[in-house]
Amino acid sequence: MSFHLTQVRHLVLDMDGTIYSGSTLFDCTLPFLDRLEKLGLGYTFITNNSSRGIQDYVDKLHRLGIPASRDQIYTSTDAVIEYLRAHLPEVRKLWLMGTPSMARHLEEAGFVVGNGSDPQAVVVGYDTGLTYESLCRTAWWISRGLPFIASHPDRVCPTDQPMLLVDCGSFSACLTTATGRSPIVLGKPDPRMLDGVCHRHGLRPEQLAVVGDRLYTDMAMAQRAGAVSVPADGRGHGRGGRRIRSAARSGDPRRGRTRPIAGLASCKRSPTLTRSDSFDVALPQNCVKRRRLALQSRPQEPPEDAAVESLVTK
Numbered sequence: 155m156s157f158h159l160t161q162v163r164h165l166v167l168d169m170d171g172t173i174y175s176g177s178t179l180f181d182c183t184l185p186f187l188d189r190l191e192k193l194g195l196g197y198t199f200i201t202n203n204s205s206r207g208i209q210d211y212v213d214k215l216h217r218l219g220i221p222a223s224r225d226q227i228y229t230s231t232d233a234v235i236e237y238l239r240a241h242l243p244e245v246r247k248l249w250l251m252g253t254p255s256m257a258r259h260l261e262e263a264g265f266v267v268g269n270g271s272d273p274q275a276v277v278v279g280y281d282t283g284l285t286y287e288s289l290c291r292t293a294w295w296i297s298r299g300l301p302f303i304a305s306h307p308d309r310v311c312p313t314d315q316p317m318l319l320v321d322c323g324s325f326s327a328c329l330t331t332a333t334g335r336s337p338i339v340l341g342k343p344d345p346r347m348l349d350g351v352c353h354r355h356g357l358r359p360e361q362l363a364v365v366g367d368r369l370y371t372d373m374a375m376a377q378r379a380g381a382v383s384v385p386a387d388g389r390g391h392g393r394g395g396r397r398i399r400s401a402a403r404s405g406d407p408r409r410g411r412t413r414p415i416a417g418l419a420s421c422k423r424s425p426t427l428t429r430s431d432s433f434d435v436a437l438p439q440n441c442v443k444r445r446r447l448a449l450q451s452r453p454q455e456p457p458e459d460a461a462v463e464s465l466v467t468k
């Protein structure tokens with residue numbers, strides 16, 4: 155069904171593949187962000203990659219010419235913090251299998267990450283400096299029954315190098331095999347990834363529009379949360395979200411990607427913002443398992459302004 159955009163107040167922008175590729179900013183990104191500013195729409199950059207801290211992303215965006223502030227970045231580590239505060243408020247001491255940047259991020263939020271004795275929960279992130287000893291110690295604490303949280307489900311991290319960058323989802327699978335326990339998995343496409351953005355800005359999910367290049371993470375998260383989903387190429391998902399299903403069923407991380415936000419910034423044909431009444435999606439970490447995701451159709455609200463409409467039709 156066609157979805158009215160007038161209630162959207164804030165855009166959630168995926169980074170790699172949407173506003174840049176690696177270290178190359180897309181030509182359309184700065185004009186797109188400038189247009190958002192002129193329209194009075196806020197925006198947050200979002201990523202599953204928990205190997206880097208907030209300041210790392212701020213520095214990278216500044217190098218690319220985007221004057222982002224810390225509160226405009228939201229990573230899967232933020233989702234971990236949000237989850238711990240909401241569901242395990244007694245937890246202060248963490249056992250972390252993650253990078254020093256991720257540890258700093260958690261410590262800045264008030265957690266003790268000493269990897270010493272008596273941790274209260276285990277957090278697994280994209281630990282690019284993983285050692286065998288750390289893996290084994292992490293498995294031991296998980297086997298003791300502590301809450302087991304994975305920052306995101308990605309099995310590999312995209313790279314243009316001749317290697318597979320083994321990511322958090324693969325670490326979690328290894329630990330699950332060793333311990334017999336499965337983690338609570340946050341990060342895209344988990345809709346809780348948007349909770350922190352909503353809390354920061356006092357918004358509801360339906361007031362967010364998520365722009366991203368991956369159908370089975372970015373778009374699936376938006377649809378599961380009840381936010382507006384905007385494929386970065388400006389194309390719709392197809393009837394019943396069939397592009398999302400097709401990408402997820404393939405199990406190939408290279409499929410299900412869209413093109414950069416040129417679709418929104420300069421596409422000659424008007425991009426469409428649509429959302430399906432319901433769709434099936436096979437989660438990328440388990441292509442056999444399918445979940446039926448039903449979205450309630452909401453009554454259309456009277457237009458308040460035409461900001462987003464003009465954004466996607468120019």
Ligand SMILES: [Mg+2]
Nearest residue numbers: 168170171367
């Ligand atoms: Mg991306």
